[in-house]
Structure formats: C-alpha cells, structure tokens
Amino acid sequence: MSVLVEFSMFPTDKGESVSPYVSRIIKMIDQSGIPYKLTPMGTVFETEKMEEALDIIKKAYEQLEKDCNRVYAVVKFDIRKGRSNRLVQKIESVEKKLGKKVSK
Template sequence: MPNVNVSLQVLPNVPEEDIYRVVDKVIAFIQESGVPYEVGPMETTMEGDLDLLMDIVKRAQEICVEEGAARVISVVKIDYKPGGVTMDEKVRKYR
C-alpha cells in the first residue's frame, strides 16, 4: 500500500494540568516509532503504511489510559490516494 498521512489529536480525560504531560508521552511514542511525523498546535501528522499508523493510533489510546485518563477522545484524519501522499507535497511551498 502506498504512503498515507494520518493526523491524530488525542484528548485525554485527565486534570487540565496533566494534559500536556500525557500528550507529550503520545508524541514521544510516535517519535520512537520511527515514522515521519510533524507536531502541530492541534494534532500530530504521520506518514507511512496505513496499518502501521493505525497501530500507532491504537497504542496512543492505551498510553493515555496508562497515564491516568479515564477516557480518551481522538480525532483521526486519513489522507489516502492510490499513488501515495507525503506531508512534504502539502506544505513544501510554505517552508
């Protein structure tokens, strides 16, 4: 399968003072996964194989719970096209 982009926003149900700490754990996991990614102010966008990226999304939920979230709401966006898609082609002209 060609590369896809998956954007993930996690909203862990934790006390407000813990939100960034929990989100930082998810971002660290994404970084450790080795997939190309970019952190934005509202979501993190990853690039790669859809199955791998969805495994990362699933694990992100588990990390939030392990860090004390009673519930996690996530927003996931997938950009797929048959020839593949890259983050660079979308934002290159803005850099």
C-alpha cells in the first residue's frame, strides 16, 4: 500500500518567518528515513501504512508543541492499495505524457 501525504505545519504565533520551526519538522522526517520532498508550500512524504503516516504527523506536531502556542496544519492523504513509490511515479507519469525526459 502507498500512503502519500502532503502537509504543511507551522506556528502562527512566531512572526513572519517560521523556517526555524519548519526546519525542526523536516529534520525529524529526514531522520526517519522515509522518502519525502520539500516544496515551497509544504512537504510530501510516502509511507506503506496509514499508522506510519499518522505517526509522522504526530511527531511533526511534537516538534512545535513545546514552544508554540498556536499551530496551523493542513494534511491531505492519497491512499492506494497495491502500489508503492508513487512519490516518484506520479510525477514520471505526467512528465511522460508531456513528452518530457523523466526525472529521477
């Protein structure tokens, strides 16, 4: 099974620049070893089980709860049985249809 998650999470009580707080979350995801992509508006990651995905979201919140009074989060899931590596394959599929060289 593939559980693709796109999410953004950040404190709303820390001013305009929240990159120090977001960096904590990205470090935790990186150390977890799961595949992910950081984008300007959020992060996408893939796990094999829903429980793993929810655990990452919980751990992301835990990175902020200690010193943030208000946290904003948006989370989207795309869950598909019998598939894997969709973090890469979904983009390759579109690029192929566009006639672009498939990125790796």
